[in-house]
Amino acid sequence: MTPWDRLSTLAETAQGQSILDLFTQEGRAAEFSARFGDMLFDYSKTQIDTKTRAALLDLAREAGVESRRAAMFSGEKINETEGRAVLHTALRAGPEARVLVDGVDVMPGVRKTRAAMARFAEDLRSGAFMGQGGAITDVVNIGIGGSDLGPVMAVLALAPYHDGPKVHFVSNVDGAHIHDTLQHLDPTTTLVIVASKTFTTIETMTNAETARKWMATQVTDTGAQFAALSSNTEATQEWGIAQNRVFGFEDWVGGRYSLWGPIGLSIMLAVGADNFDAFLQGAAEMDAHFCTVPLHDNVPVMLALVGIWHAQIQGHASRAVLPYDQRLLRLPAYLQQLEMESNGKRVSMDGADLARDSGPIVWGEPGTNGQHAFYQLIHQGTRTVPCEFLVAAKGHEPDLAHHHALLVANCLAQSEALMRGRSLDEARSSMAAKGLAGPELERQARHRVFPGNRPSTTLIYPQLTPRTLGQIIALYEHRVFVEGIILGINSYDQWGVELGKELATKLGPVLAGETGADDKDGSTRALIEYVQSNRS
Numbered sequence: 001m002t003p004w005d006r007l008s009t010l011a012e013t014a015q016g017q018s019i020l021d022l023f024t025q026e027g028r029a030a031e032f033s034a035r036f037g038d039m040l041f042d043y044s045k046t047q048i049d050t051k052t053r054a055a056l057l058d059l060a061r062e063a064g065v066e067s068r069r070a071a072m073f074s075g076e077k078i079n080e081t082e083g084r085a086v087l088h089t090a091l092r093a094g095p096e097a098r099v100l101v102d103g104v105d106v107m108p109g110v111r112k113t114r115a116a117m118a119r120f121a122e123d124l125r126s127g128a129f130m131g132q133g134g135a136i137t138d139v140v141n142i143g144i145g146g147s148d149l150g151p152v153m154a155v156l157a158l159a160p161y162h163d164g165p166k167v168h169f170v171s172n173v174d175g176a177h178i179h180d181t182l183q184h185l186d187p188t189t190t191l192v193i194v195a196s197k198t199f200t201t202i203e204t205m206t207n208a209e210t211a212r213k214w215m216a217t218q219v220t221d222t223g224a225q226f227a228a229l230s231s232n233t234e235a236t237q238e239w240g241i242a243q244n245r246v247f248g249f250e251d252w253v254g255g256r257y258s259l260w261g262p263i264g265l266s267i268m269l270a271v272g273a274d275n276f277d278a279f280l281q282g283a284a285e286m287d288a289h290f291c292t293v294p295l296h297d298n299v300p301v302m303l304a305l306v307g308i309w310h311a312q313i314q315g316h317a318s319r320a321v322l323p324y325d326q327r328l329l330r331l332p333a334y335l336q337q338l339e340m341e342s343n344g345k346r347v348s349m350d351g352a353d354l355a356r357d358s359g360p361i362v363w364g365e366p367g368t369n370g371q372h373a374f375y376q377l378i379h380q381g382t383r384t385v386p387c388e389f390l391v392a393a394k395g396h397e398p399d400l401a402h403h404h405a406l407l408v409a410n411c412l413a414q415s416e417a418l419m420r421g422r423s424l425d426e427a428r429s430s431m432a433a434k435g436l437a438g439p440e441l442e443r444q445a446r447h448r449v450f451p452g453n454r455p456s457t458t459l460i461y462p463q464l465t466p467r468t469l470g471q472i473i474a475l476y477e478h479r480v481f482v483e484g485i486i487l488g489i490n491s492y493d494q495w496g497v498e499l500g501k502e503l504a505t506k507l508g509p510v511l512a513g514e515t516g517a518d519d520k521d522g523s524t525r526a527l528i529e530y531v532q533s534n535r536s
């Protein structure tokens with residue numbers, strides 16, 4: 001019997017297994033949690049028991065998690081469809097590290113770029129680097145996907161550490177985004193960063209061109225107030241950005257894994273090089289944990305196995321990520337790209353159809369806001385949505401500690417409520433206490449039943465510092481990697497984004513009336529006609 005078969009059988013047995021009853025086993029909370037430093041990952045509020053976990057660990061071993069992990073860290077070209085190594089971990093590696101790609105140590109180059117970024121950041125933050133109108137007050141990062149989501153998420157998350165210029169982000173090609181961002185800024189004291197690995201992404205290049213025109217209205221040497229983050233240094237030069245403000249990286253850094261290097265410049269500008277270093281250090285610590293700790297106690301591995309249990313074995317199509325931290329507002333969006341662009345694939349590495357479901361749909365919002373929006377469905381809908389809670393024991397506002405206490409109480413209450421539920425008898429008693437009786441009591445009580453037994457995990461840490469944020473992001477990166485290995489997926493390509501881009505490029509001239517729409521289907525033709533007759 002393969003581990004997959006064993007897990008299917010275990011899932012059948014688990015049907016109807018009360019999670020709450022599993023806690024009659026003494027020490028379950030400690031036994032079904034994993035620690036990383038002062039961070040705790042609690043997965044005891046799931047139906048996973050000792051046998052299930054053993055089968056999940058066998059699955060990981062048989063899939064070759066340990067050897068694939070070694071292959072990734074040693075610079076093997078594990079992104080086979082693009083013939084590339086996967087070494088975002090090198091961007092955060094410590095001073096002693098040596099990482100070989102094709103026999104060449106890439107670390108001297110990584111360190112050189114990191115030092116150049118730090119020098120530029122310090123110059124800009126101290127006022128040594130200025131705009132035409134004086135010290136830089138605002139930075140606009142223009143990028144999309146991995147060249148935007150990571151930096152936006154991290155800059156928001158690290159608000160208590162901001163002591164640099166104000167950082168803004170423009171990603172959408174919708175002119176509203178750049179318009180609304182630039183309209184309040186002064187071009188003479190603004191730095192524009194064009195963040196694009198390829199430097200060809202249509203949204204980014206269109207926004208960059210618009211920013212250049214805006215800058216030219218008041219600045220004579222516009223190029224002097226631009227920087228570029230890219231692995232296509234030829235294109236950055238052609239675009240007119242001086243070499244000393246181009247921060248390059250190699251093709252072994254995937255877009256959605258790129259915030260640790262030059263793509264993270266906006267984070268460094270906001271919080272300074274020391275805090276950025278702490279962010280990298282946290283991630284490097286998680287890398288060391290991932291590489292050395294046995295699978296059973298390995299937080300990224302266990303997070304991945306819980307994910308596989310819920311998505312591929314129990315068949316739950318989505319998972320909700322629910323940070324009880326307003327500053328992690330964009331974490332769900334960031335994880336949507338990280339997880340869904342990495343593992344949303346229908347063929348395995350060798351091109352065969354995937355034998356099971358691909359990675360799940362990832363969605364979420366910070367608590368407590370989500371509670372007043374979609375938690376209704378999570379508690380009483382007909383579908384089970386495994387929930388992943390994140391919360392810090394302590395906030396950053398000592399005088400608002402009572403807010404934080406309420407926040408934590410809500411987070412803990414939600415996982416408890418999801419597991420415990422409320423029975424019909426309990427609902428009946430509360431309706432009877434309100435004076436209801438007979439059929440009306442019965443009807444009202446049924447609406448107030450919570451089925452419970454809904455699984456969740458909680459990641460809890462002391463405080464959201466730069467170092468902790470680095471740990472959390474690296475944790476999720478490795479989780480995605482492990483899930484991808486188990487599914488046989490190449491988590492590092494993204495062919496699924498190409499078709500839409502190609503068609504959009506062809507539709508441009510059609511919408512402009514330059515070419516016909518004869519090859520289009522009836523629906524698309526009707527939509528084109530609608531736009532053409534309603535835009536003037």
Ligand SMILES: O=P(O)(O)OC[C@H]1O[C@](O)(CO)[C@@H](O)[C@@H]1O
Pocket residue numbers: 144145146147195196197198199200201204255256341494497
């Ligand atoms: O950094 P670039 O090359 O502009 O790409 C942006 C994003 O586009 C994608 O290729 C997908 O559309 C992402 O993987 C990437 O993060």
